[in-house]
Amino acid sequence: xxxxxxxxxxxxxxxxxxxxxxxxxxxxxxxxxxxxxxxxxxxxxxxxxxxxxxxxxxxxxxxxxxxxxxxxxxxxxxxxxxxxxxxxxxxxxxxxxxxxxxxxxxxxxxxxxxxxxxxxxxxxxxxxxxxxxxxxxxxxxxxxxxxxxxxxxxxxxxxxxxxxxxxxxxxxxxxxxxxxxxxxxxxxxxxxxxxxxxxxxxxxxxxxxxxxxxxxxxxxxxxxxxxxxxxxxxxxxxxxxxxxxxxxxxxxxxxxxxxxxxxxxxxxxxxxxxxxxxxxxxxxxxxxxxxxxxxxxxxxxxxxxxxxxxxxxxxxxxxxxxxxxxxxxxxxxxxxxxxxxxxxxxxxxxxxxxxxxxxxxxxxxxxxxxxxxxxxxxxxxxxxxxxxxxxxxxxxxxxxxxxxxxxxxxxxxxxxxxxxxxxxxxxxxxxxxxxxxxxxxxxxxxxxxxxxxxxxxxxxxxxxxxxxxxxxxxxxxxxxxxxxxxxxxxxxxxxxxxxxxxxxxxxxxxxxxxxxxxxxxxxxxxxxxxxxxxxxxxxxxxxxxxxxxxxxxxxxxxxxxxxxxxxxxxxxxxxxxxxxxxxxxxxxxxxxxxxxxxxxxxxxxxxxxxxxxxxxxxxxxxxxxxxxxxxxxxxxxxxxxxxxxxxxxxxxxxxxxxxxxxxxxxx
Amino acid sequence: xxxxxxxxxxxxxxxxxxxxxxxxxxxxxxxxxxxxxxxxxxxxxxxxxxxxxxxxxxxxxxxxxxxxxxxxxxxxxxxxxxxxxxxxxxxxxxxxxxxxxxxxxxxxxxxxxxxxxxxxxxxxxxxxxxxxxxxxxxxxxxxxxxxxxxxxxxxxxxxxxxxxxxxxxxxxxxxxxxxxxxxxxxxxxxxxxxxxxxxxxxxxxxxxxxxxxxxxxxxxxxxxxxxxxxxxxxxxxxxxxxxxxxxx
Numbered sequence: 001x002x003x004x005x006x007x008x009x010x011x012x013x014x015x016x017x018x019x020x021x022x023x024x025x026x027x028x029x030x031x032x033x034x035x036x037x038x039x040x041x042x043x044x045x046x047x048x049x050x051x052x053x054x055x056x057x058x059x060x061x062x063x064x065x066x067x068x069x070x071x072x073x074x075x076x077x078x079x080x081x082x083x084x085x086x087x088x089x090x091x092x093x094x095x096x097x098x099x100x101x102x103x104x105x106x107x108x109x110x111x112x113x114x115x116x117x118x119x120x121x122x123x124x125x126x127x128x129x130x131x132x133x134x135x136x137x138x139x140x141x142x143x144x145x146x147x148x149x150x151x152x153x154x155x156x157x158x159x160x161x162x163x164x165x166x167x168x169x170x171x172x173x174x175x176x177x178x179x180x181x182x183x184x185x186x187x188x189x190x191x192x193x194x195x196x197x198x199x200x201x202x203x204x205x206x207x208x209x210x211x212x213x214x215x216x217x218x219x220x221x222x223x224x225x226x227x228x229x230x231x232x233x234x235x236x237x238x239x240x241x242x243x244x245x246x247x248x249x250x251x252x253x254x255x256x257x258x259x260x261x262x263x264x265x266x267x268x269x270x271x272x273x274x275x276x277x278x279x280x281x282x283x284x285x286x287x288x289x290x291x292x293x294x295x296x297x298x299x300x301x302x303x304x305x306x307x308x309x310x311x312x313x314x315x316x317x318x319x320x321x322x323x324x325x326x327x328x329x330x331x332x333x334x335x336x337x338x339x340x341x342x343x344x345x346x347x348x349x350x351x352x353x354x355x356x357x358x359x360x361x362x363x364x365x366x367x368x369x370x371x372x373x374x375x376x377x378x379x380x381x382x383x384x385x386x387x388x389x390x391x392x393x394x395x396x397x398x399x400x401x402x403x404x405x406x407x408x409x410x411x412x413x414x415x416x417x418x419x420x421x422x423x424x425x426x427x428x429x430x431x432x433x434x435x436x437x438x439x440x441x442x443x444x445x446x447x448x449x450x451x452x453x454x455x456x457x458x459x460x461x462x463x464x465x466x467x468x469x470x471x472x473x474x475x476x477x478x479x480x481x482x483x484x485x486x487x488x489x490x491x492x493x494x495x496x497x498x499x500x501x502x503x504x505x506x507x508x509x510x511x512x513x514x515x516x517x518x519x520x521x522x523x524x525x526x527x528x529x530x531x532x533x534x535x536x537x538x539x540x541x542x543x544x545x546x547x548x549x550x551x552x553x554x555x556x557x558x559x560x561x562x563x564x565x566x567x568x569x570x571x572x573x574x575x576x577x578x579x580x581x582x583x584x585x586x587x588x589x590x591x592x593x594x595x596x597x598x599x600x601x602x603x604x605x606x607x608x609x610x611x612x613x614x615x616x617x618x619x620x621x622x623x624x625x626x627x628x629x630x631x632x633x634x635x636x637x638x639x640x641x642x643x644x645x646x647x648x649x650x651x652x653x654x655x656x657x658x659x660x661x662x663x664x665x666x667x
Numbered sequence: 668x669x670x671x672x673x674x675x676x677x678x679x680x681x682x683x684x685x686x687x688x689x690x691x692x693x694x695x696x697x698x699x700x701x702x703x704x705x706x707x708x709x710x711x712x713x714x715x716x717x718x719x720x721x722x723x724x725x726x727x728x729x730x731x732x733x734x735x736x737x738x739x740x741x742x743x744x745x746x747x748x749x750x751x752x753x754x755x756x757x758x759x760x761x762x763x764x765x766x767x768x769x770x771x772x773x774x775x776x777x778x779x780x781x782x783x784x785x786x787x788x789x790x791x792x793x794x795x796x797x798x799x800x801x802x803x804x805x806x807x808x809x810x811x812x813x814x815x816x817x818x819x820x821x822x823x824x825x826x827x828x829x830x831x832x833x834x835x836x837x838x839x840x841x842x843x844x845x846x847x848x849x850x851x852x853x854x855x856x857x858x859x860x861x862x863x864x865x866x867x868x869x870x871x872x873x874x875x876x877x878x879x880x881x882x883x884x885x886x887x888x889x890x891x892x893x894x895x896x897x898x899x900x901x902x903x904x905x906x907x908x909x910x911x912x913x914x915x
Contacts, residue, residue: 052801067722068788070829071730087809123803130805132797132858134822141812159822165729166825173796180792188785211777240725274697279705280726409728412745412752415697478801527712529705574717579679579778581720582712
């Protein structure tokens with residue numbers, strides 16, 4: 001247990017970060033010019049970190065598999081970003097944001113990291129506004145806010161349903177400014193295939209040029225992994241198609257511990273699966289739960305009739321509907337945290353109340369909101385005698401202004417008009433709270449190797465609250481790493497450029513080439529997608545919204561067998577020294593087949609339910625998650641020892657000094 | 668549905684490409700266009716052929732990666748969506764669909780349906796930013812009040828996803844809509860006014876260097892833009908450019 005040092009500064013919670021910044025080593029501006037940093041991934045965390053490093057004076061190389069840094073999947077975040085600005089005067093504060101985040105994470109995150117996150121959150125908004133990010137504003141010209149799940153204040157800043165896009169374009173613009181100055185060299189259509197260690201420190205990467213297939217060596221004094229999460233191991237998810245765990249997993253295999261792999265967020269409001277051809281799932285922003293009411297029919301017969309197309313949801317009377325979130329959680333209602341909302345939807349559907357053909361969907365209904373907004377609009381515009389149809393029309397306009405792009409997206413995919421009939425939604429894999437283990441400096445267990453954003457594990461515990469991912473990505477990149485990385489690099493001011501013709505680089509490149517050759521020369525029976533879909537089904541059925549020991553044991557066996565089959569029989573057409581999307585996918589799925597097993601092992605090890613990790617054996621009589629603080633108040637950090645089954649578990653004990661650990665209640 | 672496909676195949680940037688015919692059976696309306704291509708690729712892999720390469724990533728219309736010219740139109744027949752949001756219900760049984768990469772001199776083909784859009788990167792790098800440090804040591808966000816109307820217009824311009832449909836739609840392969848979206852966003856905001864003159868001049872200069880054509884106001888870009896970026900932005904960029912040039 002002793003080998004995990006979280007390096008949390010001493011002193012009172014609210015003073016730790018300031019104290020730490022005052023005490024860590026700095027690198028003088030002239031010396032920064034002699035130091036190189038590699039950043040892998042250019043989403044919110046990687047993009048903002050790269051721009052900030054370059055601005056400080058370091059030489060930065062960024063890598064992304066997309067054709068532009070702007071296309072990283074942070075761009076798809078819809079709803080918003082939290083900050084404790086208290087612009088609404090509704091009692092918000094750093095402490096409250098900290099409290100909500102720790103409670104939302106079901107008391108499985110690190111106090112000091114989360115407090116720092118809350119502390120810098122306001123600064124993120126200032127920064128983004130000064131960069132020209134067009135957040136929503138009110139008629140007075142000031143910034144507008146909305147509410148997200150698991151909190152009782154309005155602290156979410158947003159740009160329609162495209163907040164992630166606007167924030168990412170802000171970070172991308174900051175990167176472009178530094179590319180223009182020659183301080184960042186941006187490698188697009190490049191994928192990191194391995195981490196190179198020299199004398200135990202992270203000193204470079206092996207990357208593949210995805211256009212030419214060329215294997216390249218890149219060296220630096222430090223490497224930042226900001227390559228996102230691993231949710232795509234479920235095959236169907238709200239992730240982009242290319243999202244993968246390769247950079248993080250290769251780093252893990254080189255010695256970085258992997259923390260809490262089983263903590264996965266299943267988002268309650270996604271468009272349900274339509275058929276076997278499905279390649280990805282589309283999220284409907286949590287912000288919709290500000291106005292949408294979630295329900296299923298109260299009677300099984302009605303649910304059956306709806307599934308068979310004999311009854312329309314709009315025909316069902318109010319008293320025949322079960323607004324189950326409002327019923328079960330009166331205090332938070334439709335705005336309970338994601339894990340709670342997802343499980344509640346699954347519970348109703350498993351009990352036979354699902355409303356689409358497959359029985360795996362519930363309604364998200366805007367009718368009440370449309371009429372409420374319509375009446376308000378009619379009053380404020382002096383239309384005292386407006387009839388229902390007119391009020392409805394006015395209300396639809398208000399709803400369109402708020403969520404227009406989401407409604408349009410829904411209509412395009414489902415071919416139904418959500419203004420007229422309730423949306424159908426079902427939970428889907430959305431985010432992974434687990435990731436590379438990092439200390440307070442965001443350094444992994446490999447010196448000189450850092451992890452930021454979704455790629456690390458640190459801030460969200462067992463469940464992430466809505467609008468907190470954008471906050472964490474930008475906090476890590478703009479405000480944490482630029483300080484903490486100096487503490488490591490201060491020892492490197494005389495090191496000089498790291499050569500790439502060393503034994504270490506030779507060896508790493510050879511490993512990469514061997515791996516590619518093995519993939520290309522397998523027997524060629526089944527396509528990569530065949531394996532990816534099989535893995536996804538095992539994960540969803542046995543490691544999904546609810547898990548039990550028996551299922552997890554099966555999953556471990558099945559994944560190991562599938563991995564063996566994959567390496568023997570996968571079919572990768574084309575050539576390795578060419579643009580080859582199947583080879584790209586094969587490399588990624590190979591890693592998913594390893595992390596999947598570790599995921600199941602971690603879930604099996606954790607004999608409790610917390611946040612997104614729900615073990616059927618551990619629940620209250622009402623079906624709520626039952627934590628075991630006595631035995632499981634720790635971070636699981638797995639050390640690579642060869643096969644996933646040999647991974648060694650280390651525990652970082654979580655200590656709560658500023659918050660009372662109690663049962664999470666949203667009732 | 669049975670669908671006849673005519674798809675551009677090209678081995679690499681230096682090879683000559685050609686249209687190849689494929690036939691798809693059992694296509695369902697609920698499939699997305701790209702899912703239809705996924706199935707075709709699985710068939711090709713099973714037959715031992717090299718699958719068709721096409722760019723795609725988020726599959727929800729926001730990353731701007733997908734870039735197919737379908738029956739001569741960027742992102743296909745429907746308006747205000749990207750290819751990844753196009754569904755097969757927009758087609759009929761027996762239809763023939765021609766799929767090509769976006770065509771423009773400044774967007775060379777890399778392989779099959781994939782083009783190189785680095786020219787867009789260089790335009791952004793030339794001036795698509797506000798020169799503010801990323802230290803967060805700036806004024807409180809609410810100390811910069813912005814008229815809602817301007818904030819909304821800036822947002823609408825900023826919604827550009829950089830896909831390149833505007834270029835592919837334009838008979839001159841002009842990048843004016845793309846460039847003007849960024850120029851406009853910042854020109855409309857007080858934070859962006861400080862460097863507005865340099866920005867528009869640098870970005871336009873780079874745009875010309877890349878070999879994009881000029882704008883002749885046909886408006887095809889606006890019609891094909893999946894995000895509905897308005898021609899107004901081109902007018903605003905022209906005004907900005909003119910006033911920057913006069914001031915020297």
